[in-house]
Amino acid sequence: xxxxxxxxxxxxxxxxxxxxxxxxxxxxxxxxxxxxxxxxxxxxxxxxxxxxxxxxxxxxxxxxxxxxxxxxxxxxxxxxxxxxxxxxxxxxxxxxxxxxxxxxxxxxxxxxxxxxxxxxxxxxxxxxxxxxxxxxxxxxx
Numbered sequence: 123x124x125x126x127x128x129x130x131x132x133x134x135x136x137x138x139x140x141x142x143x144x145x146x147x148x149x150x151x152x153x154x155x156x157x158x159x160x161x162x163x164x165x166x167x168x169x170x171x172x173x174x175x176x177x178x179x180x181x182x183x184x185x186x187x188x189x190x191x192x193x194x195x196x197x198x199x200x201x202x203x204x205x206x207x208x209x210x211x212x213x214x215x216x217x218x219x220x221x222x223x224x225x226x227x228x229x230x231x232x233x234x235x236x237x238x239x240x241x242x243x244x245x246x247x248x249x250x251x252x253x254x255x256x257x258x259x260x261x262x263x
Contacts (some may be wrong), residue, residue: 132156150186179224
């Protein structure tokens, strides 16, 4: 099985857009750009500043709500997610369209040139607790 996980560091190009599905799930769309890299013969990498790469991603559920409160245009972020390819026929022109977006598993501010404050919120899921009555050779949960 092919793993299409990607990690991208980029700058958010516009404020993220939140919507809610008919079932009440939060869905947040986010756009960001990262520098294109060029490798030279000597093996060194350099950013190509005049040719950025643009990406779009989507975040779901509680994480979408957290991102909406935390991430804004201009912030540098680190994103980990999976590539998702979709295609459709344009209703107006009949042309075939396609896009690749990132289904975001993790997103947060990049701290190379910045600092941040993190506020932990409960997920509403009880954390596993150790049992009091377990044998010496078994796990306590």
